[in-house]
Amino acid sequence: MTKIIPSVSVAYAGNGSSTKSNELGMRPMQERAYERRGEQYLLIKSPPASGKSRALMFIALDKLQNQGLKQAIIVVPERSIGSSFNDEPLSQFGFWADWHVEPKWNLCNAPGNDNGGKVQSLGAFLKSGDKVLVCTHATFRFAVDQFGVAAFDDRLIAVDEFHHVSANPDNRLGAHLGEFIRRDKTHIVAMTGSYFRGDAEAVLAPEDESRFDTVTYTYYEQLNGYEYLKQLDIGYYFYSGSYADEILKVLDPTEKTIVHIPNVNSRESTKDKIKEVEHIIEALGDWQGSDPATGFQLVKMPSGKVLRIADLVDDDQTKRDKVAAALKDPAQKNNRDHVDIIIALGMAKEGFDWIWCEHALTVGYRSSLTEIVQIIGRATRDAPDKTRARFTNLIAEPDASEQAVTEAINDTLKAIAASLLMEQVFVVA
Incomplete structure (x- = not known):
């Protein structure tokens, strides 16, 4: 749930x-x-x-x-x-x-x-x-x-x-x-x-x-003047342990979602980005192979629906380029069913245009407000029947037993402060 x-x-x-x-x-x-x-x-x-x-x-x-x-x-x-x-x-x-x-x-x-x-x-x-x-x-x-x-x-x-x-x-x-x-x-x-x-x-x-x-x-002029999108939610979810074990508590597979996993050098990373992606895919359902035309991963959920997942984390350049090209296909720009979930690390941020994205789900703090603006912008496109969009930041819960507890708390506060500032930008801009 x-x-x-x-x-x-x-x-x-x-x-x-x-x-x-x-x-x-x-x-x-x-x-x-x-x-x-x-x-x-x-x-x-x-x-x-x-x-x-x-x-x-x-x-x-x-x-x-x-x-x-x-x-x-x-x-x-x-x-x-x-x-x-x-x-x-x-x-x-x-x-x-x-x-x-x-x-x-x-x-x-x-x-x-x-x-x-x-x-x-x-x-x-x-x-x-x-x-x-x-x-x-x-x-x-x-x-x-x-x-x-x-x-x-x-x-x-x-x-x-x-x-x-x-x-x-x-x-x-x-x-x-x-x-x-x-x-x-x-x-x-x-x-x-x-x-x-x-x-x-x-x-x-x-x-x-x-x-x-x-x-x-x-931002106010832009969002206030949309035809369909009427609400933006900015939320935070604190987790402990591995984020890959917690992510499905906030990832709703029925929403069009871009997941940005943490940088491999960050505290939130398990240091194995490939296994993190595999874990997310396995948790969503049964893998059915990949689409030969797009390279998207096909995953069958318990409901019977088959998700189309674009993996932009794969180290195989040929595979990643194929997926990226499929996402850019101008013939599919207005096709809501082209892809369901995009999993990325450094890609799919600024300038990435997927109008159907309803949820920008980001793991780990982002100390750069510019980066947060760009990530939220992936979900704030106007599209038919899309009345709500949201940005969720999964943040590691500080552990009092860590030597770096002070750094962890500061990082957490920076993430929340940056997100709250974004809300103020929307309100007073």
């Missing part, structure tokens, strides 16, 4: 305003950002699921068509986020052009690591007549190191998940952006759902930040 978890709950009007589109097919946040499309330096602060990717498409197309820029380079922190910038038939909804990326220029889909061939591909793109390229932060950093900032003159550089940037000199992406701003021959659009970093470093130097025009769209 699912355990009732102490939680804070926030209700929203659900008036549908944030999902309504204007005559150009833009939702309110996108329209607000598009009004500033002429700015050379633009910072978009907007929560997960508010439509930042599409807002950038509108702005980039205008800069390419009407502002004289040669090309647009979209830079994302990890390959999985590249799918957010797949082709979109924007003209079907009233805009004057469609968004298109030639397959060879979406380097997030290309094999190999972020250096080497992908950097050479970016160099070839700069010499081509094509308009849009998508790559990771890492590939972009290597490319700037190799080709220099001048190679990017008269181009748009759009940086997704901008909180990865830091004013610290050791942050290469931040250093490069400072160089671009000083040269002043590129346009930069920065996008983030949380303009702060867990390490308290400044994202930009004050003199650089002052150059940006800012568009802000708050």
